[in-house]
Amino acid sequence: MGTGRIRTALKIDREKPAWEQPGLHNRWHPDIPSVATVANSEVVLIECMDWTGGQIKNNDSADDLKNVDLTQIHYLSGPFDIETAEPGDVLLVEIQDVQALRDAPWGFGGVLDRYNGGGFLDEIYPKPAKAVWDFEGIFCSSRHIPHVRFPGLIHPGVLGTAPTTEILAEWNRREGELIAANTTVDRVVAHPPEPRGAHTGSTAQETLKEKVAREGARTIPGRPENGGNADIKNLSRGSKIYLPVHVPGAKFSVGDLHFSQGDGEVSFCGAIEMAGEITLKFTVLKDGMAKMAMKSPIYLPGPVEPQFGPSRYLTFEGFSVDEQGKQYFLDSTVAYRQTCIRVIEYLRRYGYSDYQVYLLLSCAPVQGHIAGVVDIPNACTTMGIPMDIFDFDIRPEAEVVKRDMGNCAFASS
Amino acid sequence: MGTGRIRTALKIDREKPAWEQPGLHNRWHPDIPSVATVANSEVVLIECMDWTGGQIKNNDSADDLKNVDLTQIHYLSGPFDIETAEPGDVLLVEIQDVQALRDAPWGFGGVLDRYNGGGFLDEIYPKPAKAVWDFEGIFCSSRHIPHVRFPGLIHPGVLGTAPTTEILAEWNRREGELIAANTTVDRVVAHPPEPRGAHTGSTAQETLKEKVAREGARTIPGRPENGGNADIKNLSRGSKIYLPVHVPGAKFSVGDLHFSQGDGEVSFCGAIEMAGEITLKFTVLKDGMAKMAMKSPIYLPGPVEPQFGPSRYLTFEGFSVDEQGKQYFLDSTVAYRQTCIRVIEYLRRYGYSDYQVYLLLSCAPVQGHIAGVVDIPNACTTMGIPMDIFDFDIRPEAEVVKRDMGNCAFASS
């Protein structure tokens, strides 16, 4: 009758440097060789490194985050050829499960240095910081952020198909124009192709490696054409995602597993990043792109996400007026930044440092909604904090007791 | 033992022009006279006109929307003095219920003319359009958008407290600066004080009326200091909202009742707008602003919002790259606009006109999330459509059958 065991399509080796491992890559390019072929309708298990390829350690210093080499990011597993997939099809990917690695039940959330990665609030919180999270079954807790514990909303931060040469060129054009238009700004606005740190698949020939390294699109950000680094928190266990297919075989890649994430993943390295394994089923829907009028991925969330009850979300409002009182026009990003600051102001009363809260609302399953985006000039966004993740009462009516909350990890200098 | 009946703190008269009615006003100003006093901890029922004060009719033409006088907007009920409320307190407002008026079980959603109000997608959909919704108990359906029916997520689009003179000045400063900086843009970016159309409360003296009309802040948009027109869809039955108190008595106002709304309320007049009644309980929390470190409202949603199950939301991704392929930097507003367009492209396959879908996703309880807002340069937002509001199967795998969907109402010219 067979054992029913699911085939492992890719194994990783956490003892080995990521850049030496076959089966991984960190650029989008149609020419990266496939690492395995998966049958249409097959279910396979795929192991994944954490997004940094193991650069961040389970310790109490944020030095590793400070010095993280972002040119290597993200180490993805794949690409995988899916049999019968052709350009114009849709690849249905069912996320049957996502788990941490059995022998590494921990993850990390980080604030990156303002000048090496940054984050949503980097002008206010420029220093690198880190929280390590321990997993106990479906739950996680952190020695760096005490008095909270929550079930994981475990998901991949990146999954996508390979672009064509044309799509790749379009990405480089439009992101290049943004970079060109912002040369005087004191921040990185996009990541252009960068040969340094590129991992183009171990089986590629040297000339191909150079080509991919030179042309390959960075895996930050997500993009409409292929999904990629969309960081959608409820694309979790049991979800079904429909992805456009641009090249023969689809060349699907996945990685950047998160044990949990809040909407926005605001501290950038803000999810609980981890190595792990993901069980996927692939089904090819012929001519799906035309049939579904698809320009960007569509998905159905899974049925087992944590449920707190609507009344258990303490929800904060934010508007598109910044800290200096400057008014923005329907800017949801400014509004959401204000919403985050409101949460930090509220939670610091209990003894948490601002960095602890910043890390927490990046990784806990907070709900970030666009409430109103038409009442000129203010966009209004909300962030709902599930109160039950705290082991004390954070309702507004409850008495505020300041606790010794310790602190998250910082860099040594 | 008493009847237990709840006191009606304000009755409206739908036969009478809104501007002649005491108890209504349409500007924020500390000097608008209170229309009633409510005891601390009292529960009262308050009737409300629809946001336009009755300008929009239950018919099959969008002429009324085309010509709507926005200077009159929003007609709010109040202000109400809450006993013992003082500046620095927090006013806890519990929304015990919201109902349509018994003798007017209908509402409307509209697309405004691009040059008279506009909306989130007005560059693509510039024409006025309208859908009338009939209520059957907790459900609504529309002759203008067939094959959908859903339970209401009924809520007030506006509730807030009065500003001080200083806050009012700050609003006018910052919004004025935005207007001044955008004089060459082909759109209205904010609404400055406007004496025309102002309703300043019927009991005000003439000189006061003039002052309020001249200085009073417009009720579009919501603002961090007092809440106001935040258009938060799940601030619904059973919710508790905590509002800053700036003036003695708080001077609370409420209006713009919605039978339902989607996140973003994208077509601007996009919720199902209606007259109705709201039952509120007011409790003063002394010194609450300092205790809660409050700069903007906080709320707890209610326990009875419609539940579809997470797997029943067909969810679309959108990124901050516009239709012309222009790349924006972490712009959630651009991303959300793209997300909306993806939904329209998907649903038009069933025979709906684009305007019908635009109206539908403005008012149905769609979930709009900020997914990722740190993966430079792309913000990613999502919109989840509850599939169960349709009486046919909209799953991607299901066969697409094009139906005669009629159309929404348009203007006669």
Added chain:
Amino acid sequence: MGTGRIRTALKIDREKPAWEQPGLHNRWHPDIPSVATVANSEVVLIECMDWTGGQIKNNDSADDLKNVDLTQIHYLSGPFDIETAEPGDVLLVEIQDVQALRDAPWGFGGVLDRYNGGGFLDEIYPKPAKAVWDFEGIFCSSRHIPHVRFPGLIHPGVLGTAPTTEILAEWNRREGELIAANTTVDRVVAHPPEPRGAHTGSTAQETLKEKVAREGARTIPGRPENGGNADIKNLSRGSKIYLPVHVPGAKFSVGDLHFSQGDGEVSFCGAIEMAGEITLKFTVLKDGMAKMAMKSPIYLPGPVEPQFGPSRYLTFEGFSVDEQGKQYFLDSTVAYRQTCIRVIEYLRRYGYSDYQVYLLLSCAPVQGHIAGVVDIPNACTTMGIPMDIFDFDIRPEAEVVKRDMGNCAFASS
């Protein structure tokens, strides 16, 4: 365009004795004259007396419960003829809404005297008792059971179609056999036809009245053939129920409105009983009984029931071993009784009287499940108490503080 107002198919007069009112009846019989005709697919509003026809008052004595005349129970609204309904069809009844009467926002829960009605725990709690509940919008609270407040799960305790003469005879046969077999038991085991107290519809002729009074089945209990007094708590707003049709026109009746009820409705008069109004839509499904293989009603719950989150239900286990240590064979009723007793033992620690808890778990939205019913000889049932209905912390880890909880109302002697 019309007002969209829903037709009221039956109005009641709360000032008038129920037995004098046309449109009410309290027996099941095919010959009770219809009070109105409703079109296939029509939506109508129907007013209902409380189940006792107004015998119970809003006061602080349980004398009325002690002396309640159960021969009059339940006063139902109807019967209504549904156009085109024929025997063998299925009548789809959509519960569009249920509301308390605007001018009577209160209800009551009662423990009946052990020898006049009794209840699930009447051997332990034989005395009549009462709690009056006040409604504030979607919520209720009681001066007789302080420190609790919850949203209503509002529903009709009785709805059904008329039996044929044959079905009626079968009911009287099988229930009569049970009565005959239990003549020596110290409790009433079933209610046989009883002319005293019968209300057979005001328009019936005298001879017909006598016939119905003599033959008519009592409305306690629910029965598989027509539904009736099933007391299903989540047959609430938005539900759709499919009922067998046995007689031409279906002769549908409804009543016994509950603002809320716990699974089991254990104190018998245990729901929050009230007069109110219900909005229903009727659709005839031709030959539905054969098509659906229907012998008993089927339903789909509504989408707006209160949601607390699964982890917010403190859940008690009970087994089929009674207080005296007697073992029963897979007896879920004994198990559920033990489950109830466990809840009473737990909650009395906070200062509540046993009668208060008994009343509370009859009416609050507690979840009563059959857990295991095959592990001989013990049936296991569970009862989940939503912790959020209390304004103090009832988690097992939380410190127990005994409060002055007052008491429910009792009879004067």
Added chain:
Amino acid sequence: MGTGRIRTALKIDREKPAWEQPGLHNRWHPDIPSVATVANSEVVLIECMDWTGGQIKNNDSADDLKNVDLTQIHYLSGPFDIETAEPGDVLLVEIQDVQALRDAPWGFGGVLDRYNGGGFLDEIYPKPAKAVWDFEGIFCSSRHIPHVRFPGLIHPGVLGTAPTTEILAEWNRREGELIAANTTVDRVVAHPPEPRGAHTGSTAQETLKEKVAREGARTIPGRPENGGNADIKNLSRGSKIYLPVHVPGAKFSVGDLHFSQGDGEVSFCGAIEMAGEITLKFTVLKDGMAKMAMKSPIYLPGPVEPQFGPSRYLTFEGFSVDEQGKQYFLDSTVAYRQTCIRVIEYLRRYGYSDYQVYLLLSCAPVQGHIAGVVDIPNACTTMGIPMDIFDFDIRPEAEVVKRDMGNCAFASS
């Protein structure tokens, strides 16, 4: 910093007969030697055999079920001594996770022979039958029951603490009395102590083994004093259960893992039975039994159970009148049996055999509620079937298409 790996407190060997394995036992007795000690507040992983100890195979015959040796049932892992636990304490057991064994991703559901185990409907369905379920991540499906697929609600069917000698005597007394009173009944009503098949822990001395085999209580059924075989479907991932402690160290045991189960587990071997591993955290609450007034276990469900939305449960009513028209007095067990039969009648229309449906509603996450238990003489129970587990439309309005559903496995003779 350590690896964060969780200690495995018990490993099983699926290649070895269960009765030869240390760390397993299949009777309740205070003298069974502990297999390991766990610190107060420690988290450990425990492996478990399936309830039969491996008697049932992944094949297409129900011969193994027909011949299953029930005297061996259930093989439990343990007992474990929890440090500091003393009689009168409460043991808080947090179920951090439950998983199938990595190399055995399958389980089985069975109907037992009427005369070897039986089940809830054994008078109607007396034959042994089996369905094998394959796990794909969080989902399961079966070649024996096509067109269904659902996420697991994974949980232990048995967990409990050891009884004292006195409690053990009481169990044997009361169950013995039931047996004695039913000698003429054509069914087994309870399982008395039975030396045959007893596994009393491998480290026990011979004389102790004999004593335990002679006196030890059978693990069928669950019992109020220690929990045990309660078969509660939502005592799943993330749940917290509070158990009475009767002996020093508590002597906790666990087993009978279920990938999924419906309320009632009606076909007896009805859950999806499997070997697996469970991660538990133990915390001792001193004097908890008195503080909590505890006579039976209490629990809080976990936050990640599958969510379908209330309107997605097609719900059937059943009453305490049996197939022969016999009336029972408030008998919830009879009512629930009728409810099950209604579901079978409904689902067989699609081509399923009755045995397939019987197996399905035993293991799928169906909701079994006690609706009304006071409306004499009818108890009313309900069973809600989540419609989304089917890949076709089972709503009553949808057309019924009969499919070739194959069949479940039966015995060869």
